[in-house]
Amino acid sequence: MTHDQKNILSVRDMDREEIDALLTAAAKFDQHEFTGHELDDKILAVLFFEPSTRTRMSFSSAMMRLGGKILNLGSVEASSIAKGETLSDTIRVISGYADAIVLRHPKEGAARLASEVASVPVINGGDGAGQHPSQTLLDLFTIRKSMQLENIDVGLQGDLRYGRTVHSLADALTKYNNIRLHTIAPEGLDLPNHLKQDLTDAGMEIIVHESIEETIPELDVLYVTRLQRERFPDPAAFASFAATYRITPELLERAKPSMIVLHPLPRVDEIDPAVDSLPCAKYFQQAHYGVPVRMAMLHEVMSP
Numbered sequence: 001m002t003h004d005q006k007n008i009l010s011v012r013d014m015d016r017e018e019i020d021a022l023l024t025a026a027a028k029f030d031q032h033e034f035t036g037h038e039l040d041d042k043i044l045a046v047l048f049f050e051p052s053t054r055t056r057m058s059f060s061s062a063m064m065r066l067g068g069k070i071l072n073l074g075s076v077e078a079s080s081i082a083k084g085e086t087l088s089d090t091i092r093v094i095s096g097y098a099d100a101i102v103l104r105h106p107k108e109g110a111a112r113l114a115s116e117v118a119s120v121p122v123i124n125g126g127d128g129a130g131q132h133p134s135q136t137l138l139d140l141f142t143i144r145k146s147m148q149l150e151n152i153d154v155g156l157q158g159d160l161r162y163g164r165t166v167h168s169l170a171d172a173l174t175k176y177n178n179i180r181l182h183t184i185a186p187e188g189l190d191l192p193n194h195l196k197q198d199l200t201d202a203g204m205e206i207i208v209h210e211s212i213e214e215t216i217p218e219l220d221v222l223y224v225t226r227l228q229r230e231r232f233p234d235p236a237a238f239a240s241f242a243a244t245y246r247i248t249p250e251l252l253e254r255a256k257p258s259m260i261v262l263h264p265l266p267r268v269d270e271i272d273p274a275v276d277s278l279p280c281a282k283y284f285q286q287a288h289y290g291v292p293v294r295m296a297m298l299h300e301v302m303s304p
Contacts, residue, residue, distance in 0.1 A: 006301040007115040009124045010131040011168055016175040022296045023141050029065075029299075030292035039068035042302050045098035047073045047090070048125065049105045054265060055125050055134065058290035059102050062298055065291065071098055088117045095119040100302050103127075121301035129164050135264055136168040138293040142286040143221055146260050150177040153218050155209075157184040157245060158225030158270060160191045165264040166225055167195055174202035181206045182215045186227070186241045212245065216254050222247070223262045226270050248272045252280060262286050 011019065028034070044063045048056050060070050071094075087105070091114045094101060101118060103111050104125035111124035111131070126132040143149060154173060156166045160183055170191070173179045181204055183190055191199075196206060209215045216222070224247055232238035247261065247270065263271060263283040275281050 005118075005121045007111075007122045008133050008297055008301060009111050009115055009122065011133050011136050011172040011175075012131070014133075019137070019140065019172065019175065022137055022293070022300060023144055025296035025299065026137070026141050026289070026293040029295040030289065034066065034295070036065060037067045038299055039063065039066040039302055042066075042068040042099040043071055043097070044068055044298065044302075045071045045073070045094045045101045047094065047101060047103045047105075049103075049110075050126070052104055052125070054287055054290055055104065058287075059123075059125065059134070059294050059298070061291050062294035066295055066298060068099075068298070068302075087114065091118050091122075100298065123297055123301060126164060129162050129167070131171075132164045132168045134290070134294055134297060135165050136172045137297070138286060138289045139165070139169050139223070139262060139264070140172060141289050141293050142262060142282055143260070145285075145289075146282070147220060147258070149173075150179065152178075152220040153180045153182060154221045154223065155182040155184060155212075155215055155219040156191075156223050156225070157212060157247075159189050159227050160185040160225070161189045162228065163225045166191075166223065169223065170195065170199055170204075174199055174204050179204060182209055182219065183207070184209045184212050184215060184245070186245075189227070212247070212251065213254070216251060216259075217256070219255065219259055221260055221262060222255070224267075224270055225264060226266070226268050242269060246270055246272060247275055249274050249278060252278060255280065 046056060046059060063070055087110060095118045098120060100121045102123045102125045103114050105127050108128035108130035110127045111122055115122040124131055124133055160166050170181060199206060227241055229238050259280055260282045261280050265283060265287055
């Protein structure tokens with residue numbers, strides 16, 4: 001948040017104090033410590049160029065709970081973008097209709113580009129394989145509800161190469177003390193080398209594991225992401241990985257009693273539904289926390 005207008009584009013732009021302040025504000029919203037009139041006269045433009053359920057609806061819910069109104073782009077096919085209008089022109093025009101913009105776009109860097117031409121604050125709702133700051137903030141919020149954000153072991157499992165949620169979360173965790181990152185991914189889908197280098201340069205210890213079994217007893221947090229079938233040229237290879245990486249109640253018997261399991265959702269079959277009723281399963285709560293966290297973000301960028 002370096003501009004005169006407050007944008008939230010990437011956790012990389014934020015220091016620990018800014019992140020903690022947003023998480024503390026979110027905790028107040030989660031406790032219903034608000035009037036419902038904070039953003040009474042404000043309008044949020046929701047521009048989603050990619051499908052979304054949770055991010056789109058929780059931003060809309062957050063805005064409405066604070067008394068504001070929503071302008072939805074609707075389907076891309078029904079907008080001027082279908083006529084070839086550039087993102088820059090779309091953003092310039094919509095800046096005149098709203099007090100802030102939430103943008104999700106398939107191209108990495110789209111939110112930053114939008115912020116350079118917008119005359120109102122821009123919040124990145126996810127850009128390509130890049131950043132997803134609102135998801136990261138709600139991930140941190142969920143962890144902070146269960147434990148301190150320092151001196152913990154965090155496991156990342158699944159598609160770590162293309163998953164923007166894990167890239168963004170790993171970046172954010174470098175801002176906290178003594179976090180050890182354990183990666184569990186199929187060959188070719190581990191964290192990208194440039195990101196590993198950035199994390200190591202920031203002082204984070206990264207431990208690579210072949211299997212979840214060997215690391216589960218050490219973890220305080222297990223963050224599971226889905227394996228994307230389209231990343232596997234061979235259906236048999238996908239089936240074998242999917243079976244190997246499935247989280248089951250039997251596997252979790254080896255975990256610490258205090259360990260929590262997170263997932264950015266949607267899940268396919270990487271977590272057995274029998275896990276849902278266990279105390280460690282926090283992924284539906286995690287989705288619920290999207291509303292207070294996004295209330296804090298909207299309040300931050302739109303309040304005077």
